[in-house]
Amino acid sequence: MAGVKRDTGEEIGGYTVLDTLGRGGSGAVYRVRDGAGNDAALKLVDARHDEVAARRLEREVHALQSLRHPAVPRILDAELEGDETFVVFEYIPGVSLWQHVQDHGPIVGEALADFADRTASALEAVHAAGVVHRDVTPSNIMISPEGPVLIDFGLSHQEHDERLTRDGLVSGTAGYVAPEVIDGAEPGPIADRWSWAASVAYALTGAAPFGSGTGAISRTLSADVSIPDAPGADALRAALGRDIGARPSPREVVSALRGATTVLPRSSEQLAPTAVAPGLAATSVMPADGSWNLASADPSATLTATPGSPVSSEDLRLSGDSADWDVRDAGDGEDDHEGDTAPATGEVPLERAPRHPIMTLAWMLAIAASAALAPFVAAAALVLVAVVVRAVQRRAFGLHVARQRRGERRGDAALYTLGLPWHLLRSLGETLPAAAVAIAAGGGVTALCWWIVGEEWLAPASAETETWGHAGALAVGAVVMAGVLWWGPWMEMTREGGRRVASALAPTRGVAVAWTLVGLAALGVVVLAVYLDAPPWWWPAPELLV
Template identity: 60%
Template sequence: MVGLGREAGDEIGGYVVRKQLGRGGSGAVYLVEDGGGQLAALKLVDAASDPVAGERLGREVRALQSLRHPAVPRVLDAEVDGDETFVVSEYIPGLSLFDHVQKHGPLAGADLADLAERIASALEAAHAAGVVHRDVTPSNVMMGPAGPVLIDFGLAHREEDARLTRDGLVSGTAGYVAPEVIDGAEPGPIADRWSWAATVAYAMTGDAPFGSGTGAISRTLDAKVDLPDVPGAPALKAALSRDIGGRPTPAEVVAALRGATEVLGARTPEPTLVAPVAGTAVMPLSQQDQWEGDGASGSDESEWPGDEGDAHDEHGLDDEAFDDDEYDGQDEYDEDDGRPVGPWDALDAGLVPKPASGRPLMLGAWALAIAAASALAPFIVFLVLVGAAIVARGVHRRAASLAAGRARRGMRKGDAVVQTIGMPWHLLRGAVEVLPSVLLAAVIGFGIGAFVWWLVSSALIASATPAGQVWGHAGAVGLGMLAAAATMWVGPWSEGTRDGARRLAYGLAPTRGLAVAWVVVAVVLLGVVTVAVYTQADPWWWPMPQGPGQ
């Protein structure tokens, strides 16, 4: 970035540069010294070339000036309107949490609980001030002499701030962005707490809980995380689930880490704040930025993580990889509301938010229609259901791959086209992944259908008249198919199928009017099946030569 290069001895706004601490796409961070010999961290951006970066810096200043907490660095000075746009913050010597764990190993026991408690306290103080951090990661936690400190509020925003990213796009670090935010939800305190839990999980294990690179987004969406069998691990795992209402609060997780009995009841997701927990200092440690491009990894030399920039590519991550500040969006957005023009663009992960519900009325209506249609051709309808599950899983994989690619390389115009061309591979992978769920669904569906069929044939739940037997047997087959569909929806190994089905439903019906139209079609199909059963039409049992008892 032009205008950011400074050498030792240069002066910025009355501060003398001692060395560069970090550099990235939106600015550079320097260790500086004021006139009284006090060291500080100065973050400089070239607002003339990048007005968005200048606005971000102003937002960071507003966020930090509103906070008073020992685990949040103090703002000492700022210039956001002049030729040189910068903010001067309290200098925190030490290593980042990432580098500390890499050098000294994972935290455990009281040390882990103290870290979790202090950073949670800083977050709750920020939330109480109306500030959302949006990028809580191991690289943004400094293990300072007085205890951990949460830094780099460059992505933070106050509630009254306008967003600096296009609606539906995500700013943050891959693997530490909450799944609901990837799905399009507005970043808020709940998402910050999820990122906090992911950061604590890193401190507990020494590994990013959802990995890095292309697999991080997919594993986040699948909610796949492995934690050791230690106190607090079940509570931490629950805090990393996709079920917002079932996540324990940070205070509960901290209590579990300290050995308290864990009671993880369901909760109603609300953006309310828990009482800030007391900050507890941990042992004096030293730290360096996780993704520092020009420092020696693991060095004890004091460093301050700034904007990390291209150095992230070594790890397949980028702290602003989902950001769209420079994406022109030509030919893909409607100028009136910024939404994609084509319905299938709604499937592009990180491109447009999809409803969290994913058209539930439409999906429910079609589940009933498919179950009813099975009374006329059970095996054919089951194959159609399996095919739909494979397509849904492929759509899920396409969305995850698209988001992961953008996390690694940033937004590119042809990303959606490339992933669409790769759909055969996504479908093949989806077919393999959905197989266990399909086999389980077949067993459960056949078992329930056969049992109800026997009850009908025995005249235990239906009359022995021809009409009673026809309606009873049709209901038995339909009930078995409905059980199979439910197993594929909520049973084991079904998370990706559900996500893909919701995306598929939204792609087929991006507007409420189209969703209603699809419901009407399902109702018409139900009517056709009802008429066919009423007229006692013979079911098609292919590939079986004839039906049971014939």
């Protein structure tokens, strides 16, 4: 962060910093003023320490330079080489859609249709330029005096571009990521349109249509959308369905919001749009002067709903065995998040922890192998490590959210460190289900391997065979347990916490190599102890001695 942090009054490439609009791990967005006294927004990226962020910035510049639309900010200047890598773009006064709805309530009536029309038009222009935004959310739509503006192309890519992620991560915001993308499909215009429909649903109701936290992912995959009955609600439900072929286009949704389209259910589970009613325009467009006024909404028609608190940036991490997902959360506060995101009107990601896979694997194997000498202690150590690293991630996320909402304050780090006991307690409760599964899986594998050794399937019975066979059975079972604790259900935050702790312990490659060697040495000590015929220590259950 030292590479992108600037205070008011400092200069960046000839621009004077006026205010901070958002800040994240590898970049920051500032309101600046040029030499002629004009305000602009400047995104500064720490290219020296984050090559991915620098490439994303370059991609953003190329994407926006090819677009000309009143609801897409214009590029004014860019510096993509040198120590200060930044882009200067048109300053959009106002607040995000998320903040606007929090302050003024849902958007209804003709104002909602105008909002959907203008943002759909912006998205069409984006796609016509061959660009996929990939993160259309309430936090990335600004409400300006002239109308809504689609911002933050930091995650965007042109359709022919190589996917730009960190270590295979796919970026998006939980509750605003299309189900096909969660399933592994490449993000494209269809996914953008789904995210747009989710953002319109938020504007209509004042709440995230699929809720927040990890539950938003499962509800998205099951199409469990929550939109109360209102003009256009059926079209939005259909646009947020899993069946791509049954989704109405954004223009059809806009038409439905204006009362010109009726969407009927195809079945009790699925909705699809019907044709536009005869004699009615399929789409209404914005006035020629571009005027857009939220005040035109009928106050009496305002829907009441418990507003969510979508937050945007990086890292609710949901991972499977074959791929990791970087999915940004959109919840209503720290306690609802299963990742590390924060609200803002600009790009404000929580810096992702670098991965040290070899170092992590070495220590995981060392702890698991120690089960050959102390099985119950090793199992307890694996669970304890999972709880601690999860608590560390919760603490980091809570601190980040607080700083994005009210700015950085002295003593914040100490305050959130004092809150670690609460994070530990909560992490313990969240880890117990996965720990139960891990213990069952590891115990089952250990019992199976122990039985195979006893039945002499691998080698004839001897003292040496029994020593190595039983030690191997205990170690293999512990490895299975460790794997379930790392990749098992509900352990996304634990994985990221483990990476964060590993990054703190190994800030450089050299230190990571040293820690890896220490882990391998610990593994070697266990092997040597088994070779010297050290018996397992069964504490706290000595009666299990065989």
